[in-house]
Amino acid sequence: xxxxxxxxxxxxxxxxxxxxxxxxxxxxxxxxxxxxxxxxxxxxxxxxxxxxxxxxxxxxxxxxxxxxxxxxxxxxxxxxxxxxxxxxxxxxxxxxxxxxxxxxxxxxxxxxxxxxxxxxxxxxxxxxxxxxxxxxxxxxxxxxxxxxxxxxxxxxxxxxxxxxxxxxxxxxxxxxxxxxxxxxxxxxxx
Amino acid sequence: xxxxxxxxxxxxxxxxxxxxxxxxxxxxxxxxxxxxxxxxxxxxxxxxxxxxxxxxxxxxxxxxxxxxxxxxxxxxxxxxxxxxxxxxxxxxxxxxxxxxxxxxxxxxxxxxxxxxxxxxxxxxxxxxxxxxxxxxxxxxxxxxxxxxxxxxxxxxxxxxxxxxxxxxxxxxxxxxxxxxxxxxxxxxxxxxxxxxxxxxxxxxxxxxxxxxxxxxxxxxxxxxxxxxxxxxxxxxxxxxxxxxxxxxxxxxxxxxxxxxxxxxxxxxxxxxxxxxxxxxxxxxxxxxxxxxxxxxxxxxxxxxxxxxxxxxxxxxxxxxxxxxxxxxxxxxxxxxxxxxxxxxxxxxxxxxxxxxxxxxxxxxxxxxxxxxxxxxxxxxxxxxxxxxxxxxxxxxxxxxxxxxxxxxxxxxxxxxxxxxxxxxxxxxxxxxxxxxxxxxxxxxxxxxxxxxxxxxxxxxxxxxxxxxxxxxxxxxxxxxxxxxxxxxxxxxxxxxxxxxxxxxxxxxxxxxxxxxxxxxxxxxxxxxxxxxxxxxxxxxxxxxxxxxxxxxxxxxxxxxxxxxxxxxxxxxxxxxx
Numbered sequence: 001x002x003x004x005x006x007x008x009x010x011x012x013x014x015x016x017x018x019x020x021x022x023x024x025x026x027x028x029x030x031x032x033x034x035x036x037x038x039x040x041x042x043x044x045x046x047x048x049x050x051x052x053x054x055x056x057x058x059x060x061x062x063x064x065x066x067x068x069x070x071x072x073x074x075x076x077x078x079x080x081x082x083x084x085x086x087x088x089x090x091x092x093x094x095x096x097x098x099x100x101x102x103x104x105x106x107x108x109x110x111x112x113x114x115x116x117x118x119x120x121x122x123x124x125x126x127x128x129x130x131x132x133x134x135x136x137x138x139x140x141x142x143x144x145x146x147x148x149x150x151x152x153x154x155x156x157x158x159x160x161x162x163x164x165x166x167x168x169x170x171x172x173x174x175x176x177x178x179x180x181x182x183x184x185x186x187x188x189x190x
Numbered sequence: 191x192x193x194x195x196x197x198x199x200x201x202x203x204x205x206x207x208x209x210x211x212x213x214x215x216x217x218x219x220x221x222x223x224x225x226x227x228x229x230x231x232x233x234x235x236x237x238x239x240x241x242x243x244x245x246x247x248x249x250x251x252x253x254x255x256x257x258x259x260x261x262x263x264x265x266x267x268x269x270x271x272x273x274x275x276x277x278x279x280x281x282x283x284x285x286x287x288x289x290x291x292x293x294x295x296x297x298x299x300x301x302x303x304x305x306x307x308x309x310x311x312x313x314x315x316x317x318x319x320x321x322x323x324x325x326x327x328x329x330x331x332x333x334x335x336x337x338x339x340x341x342x343x344x345x346x347x348x349x350x351x352x353x354x355x356x357x358x359x360x361x362x363x364x365x366x367x368x369x370x371x372x373x374x375x376x377x378x379x380x381x382x383x384x385x386x387x388x389x390x391x392x393x394x395x396x397x398x399x400x401x402x403x404x405x406x407x408x409x410x411x412x413x414x415x416x417x418x419x420x421x422x423x424x425x426x427x428x429x430x431x432x433x434x435x436x437x438x439x440x441x442x443x444x445x446x447x448x449x450x451x452x453x454x455x456x457x458x459x460x461x462x463x464x465x466x467x468x469x470x471x472x473x474x475x476x477x478x479x480x481x482x483x484x485x486x487x488x489x490x491x492x493x494x495x496x497x498x499x500x501x502x503x504x505x506x507x508x509x510x511x512x513x514x515x516x517x518x519x520x521x522x523x524x525x526x527x528x529x530x531x532x533x534x535x536x537x538x539x540x541x542x543x544x545x546x547x548x549x550x551x552x553x554x555x556x557x558x559x560x561x562x563x564x565x566x567x568x569x570x571x572x573x574x575x576x577x578x579x580x581x582x583x584x585x586x587x588x589x590x591x592x593x594x595x596x597x598x599x600x601x602x603x604x605x606x607x608x609x610x611x612x613x614x615x616x617x618x619x620x621x622x623x624x625x626x627x628x629x630x631x632x633x634x635x636x637x638x639x640x641x642x643x644x645x646x647x648x649x650x651x652x653x654x655x656x657x658x659x660x661x662x663x664x665x666x667x668x669x670x671x672x673x674x675x676x677x678x679x680x681x682x683x684x685x686x687x688x689x690x691x692x693x694x695x696x697x698x699x700x701x702x703x704x705x706x707x708x709x710x711x712x713x714x715x716x717x718x719x720x721x722x723x724x725x726x727x728x729x730x731x732x733x734x735x736x737x738x739x740x741x742x743x744x745x746x747x748x749x750x751x752x753x754x755x756x757x758x759x760x761x762x763x764x765x766x767x
Contacts, residue, residue, distance in 0.1 A: 008755035012526065024194045024356055034194060035322075036356040039298050045557065045632075046731050061433040062355035063425075065502045067515030078521060085516045102524035106734040107562045107726055110522035123516070141744055 004057035005064045006153070009083045010075025011100050012046045013146060015146035019073070020051040021149060026167045027055040048102075060095060066147035071156065072148050077129070081116035085124065093125060094152050095188070096132035096145060099143045128152065135186035145185035150186020161188055195359045200323035201290065202227030203359065204330025209367030210234055210260050211254035216604065217633040219299040220353040221292035225262050226636075229645050241572070241604040242267035246274045246289060247596040250343075253287040254379065258334055258372035262290035265306050266571060270605070272309065275343065279313045280389040281379050282341035284370050284510030285332035290346045292353050295471045295498035295762060299632075301552065301571065303496070305472035310345045310449035314393050316400050317448040318409055319343040321428045323357040329446065332409060334367075340396055340403075347448065349471070351426040351498065354686060401450040409446030410455060416441045419508075420463030422456070422476055422487070424448065426499075427469045433501040434510055451479045460485040462538045467492065467508065471499050503696075528557045530618055530732040531708060531748030533627055533698035536672040537596070538565040539728055539752070540679050546686070547593040549582065551575035551601050554631040554700075558596070562729045566596070573597070573605030576622050580609065582619040590619040591686055591750045597622065600638040602631035603653065606761040614663025615692045620693050621685045624655060625672075628699040635703070666692035672697060675755045701748050709749025710765040714740050718761035725753040725762065 006023065010016045017038055024036040032055040039049070052064045066085050072093045074080030080095040087093060095117055104110040117129050130152070136144040147168065154164050161184075167179075168180050195203065201224045207212065213236045215225040220718050224457050229236035239245035242263040252259035263271060268291045275289065291309070310317030316336055320326040326348065333344040404410060414437055424429050424445040427463040431442060442458045445451070459468045460480070468477040468489035492507040493499065502512055528535050538558035541548050542565040550556055550566035551574065559566035568578060583590040597606045602624050612654035613620045630636040637643040638688035642652035661665045666688055670681045678696065685692040711732075719739045726735055732747040733740060739759070742753075752763040 013529075028192065028194050028358065034358060036194060037351065037357075038354050039350070043358075044556065045526035045529060046524075048524040059357075060353060060429045061501045062357070062429065063500055065500055067513030076356075078524070081519050082521050082524075085518050087516065089514050101734050103527050103561070103729060103731065104522045104525075106731065107729060108723070108735055109561070113521060116519075116521070118520075120330065160318050 003054050003059055003067045006053040006071045007064050007069045007075065007086055007087070008053065008073045008075070009052040009079045009084060011079065012049045014141055016051050016075060019150050021145040022167050022171050023053050023153075025171060026163055028052070029163065029167070030159065032061045033059045035059045035062040047075050052082060071119055071153065072141045073153055075145060075149060077116050078102065078113065080127070081113065081120060084120055087125065090127070092156065093120065093127045094149060094156075095127055095129045096134045096149060097129050098131070098145070108114060122189055130188065130190075135190065136183055137185035139186060140179040144179055145182060147183040148187035151184040154184070154188050191361050192358055193361060194224055194357050195323045195565075196354060197320065197323050197326040197348055198223035198354070199227040199622055200326035200359045201330055201346070201348065202231070204327040205234060205260055206231040207327070207362050207364050208269065208331045208334045208335070209258055209365050211257040211367070211369075212249060212259040212639045213237070213261065214239045214248035215262040216240070216242045216245050216267055217630055217636040218267050218292070219633055220294055220350040221262045221264045221267070221290060221348070221619055222633045222636065223353070223493060224290050225645070228260075234370065235758065236645050240559065242271040243273060246271040246278075249287055250278050251282040254372070255284045255285070256372055257285040258287075258367045259285060260288045260290065262292070264295045264300065264306050266300065266302065268309055270572070272313075275309065275315070277381050278311045279315045280381055280386055283337055283343060284372075285367065286337035287343045288330065288333045288337060288346050289343055290348065293347060293349045293472070295349055298350055301569065303472060305475070306345070306347050306694040307448045307475045308473065311475070314397055314449070315342050315345055316340070316348055318446055319347040319349070319448060320352060320424045320446065322352065323355070323359045324574065326352065327359055327381035327411070336400075340400055347425070347635050349426055349609055377441070387619065397450055398611055404447050404452035406448055406621060407452075408445055410452055411444050412441065412459060413444060414438065414441040416463065417565055418464050420459055420466045421761070422466065422480070423469040425471075427471060427504075428501055430501045430504045430637055433467060434505045434508070445476065448475065452707050453483055455478055456485060457483060460487070460688070468503060469493060469499065478614070486491075508565045525560060526557060527560070527729065528554065529701060529730050530730055531750040533672045533696070533701065534558060534625055535623065535728055535730060536564045536675050536752045537623065537678055537696045540675060540682055541565045541596075543595065544679070544682060545592070546682070547582070548591065549575040549579045549593070549595040550594070551597040551606070553598040553601055553625075555596060555598060555625050560729070562727055572601050576606045576609030577612060579620045580613045580616065580618050582622050584616070587619065590621070594621045594623055594682070598631070599624060599626040599640045599655065600636070603639050607658070609663065610659065610693070611662045613674065617691075619689060619691055621682075621688075621694065623694045623696055626655060626697040627693050629703060631700050633699070638648060655695055664691055664693050665692060666690075667690070667695070669695045669697050670695045671698055673750050673752055674754060679683060693696065697707070701750070709751070711744035711747035712742055712749055712751065712754060712762055712764050713744075714742055715761045715763060718759050720759050722758070724756050724758065726754055728756065
């Protein structure tokens, strides 16, 4: 079987690492060979962050490069545009429409490309763009954006929702389980 | 049980299973998690040392006591620990001793791209390197066995991509290591000339014996059946090669041991294929060795010594097709920034405002060098801010009136103290600012001797920075709150003008610490905002300028109030908690 490549991209502090940990756990339980690659250190301080999740019969390289990603889960729309070159022909981008200004924009050196996702869609890229922040806030916290997005991804990967719920229960602190289950359901069903 | 583990977590599991008893380290990306995960096992006594030299010597002491020991550091940390390393090579060990060194090709979080394999050759010690988490665990056990069998410390190299990638690991039980009873062996362990001279030939003989071992070691293996293309590789590059070439397309010699290299294995492998290519990141260590053996190899003609490789780098160099991809878009960069509420921000704003020269150091505060603060002139290595400032002021004493050094609490304990001692002893009127945020921040919140807690989070002796600076010969030591811009400005102006050396301790805990209670977000009164953009000079991620007015992101703002102090029109207001 071919390897499936998933990129999780966003802004340092948005919870991309927890999302990849959850995903890795589910894929391991499904019996796949799995590699999850992350970067720590300086890039974590509000910078652009990326995590790679690869699974299949046998995975070698832990990284995903240009034209290789089956899915890109973008926690922020500028980051969707930044990493779109990694998308495989025929791949899909799941993008949160949330806008987080990078420092060059907040400090006035650069313009935020508000139409970043529209440009991709106009180019024929398969983009599932939706607001993940509102359902996250509905579930209880802006920090639940990651689980809303995992709920959305679950629709496409064809792995039963129960397996995800089970993994959420095992991966997050007990007091956050209910919030994250609701966030997952809001991403999965809407 | 099968689990997904980071390479670093798997290495820690290896320490547990191998019966390691003592581990002493200094944090540094990408090595930090080895020690953090090892600390989760009660059987391993884990600690953060003030620096890598201390860590290595502590691990050596534990080995001398007859126990299996380890230490971990990033590549530049091994520069600090090089002194003990070169002589532990001579003394050898009692309990096995493994020194983890994490290289960072591409410098994801480092100040240089040095290749630690050179240390193994220079110090004449064996070095091994895994290529995934399964090997990361198993190689630790082999490392301890080699250490004891060949009476040598073993360098264990791991690179960023292996250290920070999770792959599947099968857990085993711990095999307790029976400690070797201590006995005095002065000729073995006292390295003065009379004892060291007979040791050197022993080290050379050991290298020869290890080279013999390398020929048949399970660490090195041949895969694939091609007679056309042979690839010699190691570590993470092996994974890239396997990603690109099918089983029958290339024959691969995968080296798990960098030093010493197996001459006969290399010669036989080369003779079995028409074309030999060496794929190794950074320096040409394997390639040069092959060439010295008279093997016709390619390598540097195809691959750069700069940065990290990947499957596309391998594919491109060896004529394989790359997948179709969209062109890269021109977009605003998203560099890392100081967090909202970071206590360093107010200090750097003040230094920039006063147009000072600032000798910088290693930590989160290195971000003070970036726009819009642009507040740092020099960053070299741990501690260099303090010693560099002394030299800068020694060359021209006038510099002291407009130059300071900034150094974090952990970095000061690592190697700033000796520089401060030098300022007092060799007498420059230098001003050193210790950014005391009560934690080692950049590497992800590790305790240090000034925080009052140890690696396990238990209460520990807290070094008093004020008393320490006094003891190192500095009379003028004062503490300021970096959230109070007026106080910071006054302190900086007074101390650079002072007629003697001084230390300012800029003290406030890292805003990301769980123990820190943040205040409600501040608000901007849009009618009062005159669009002067003065607050934008702080480079705070909570502040942006939209539709002609400053705005505060209330999901990010921690209510530090520094921007309020800057606003001349009273447009920024705090809220009641």
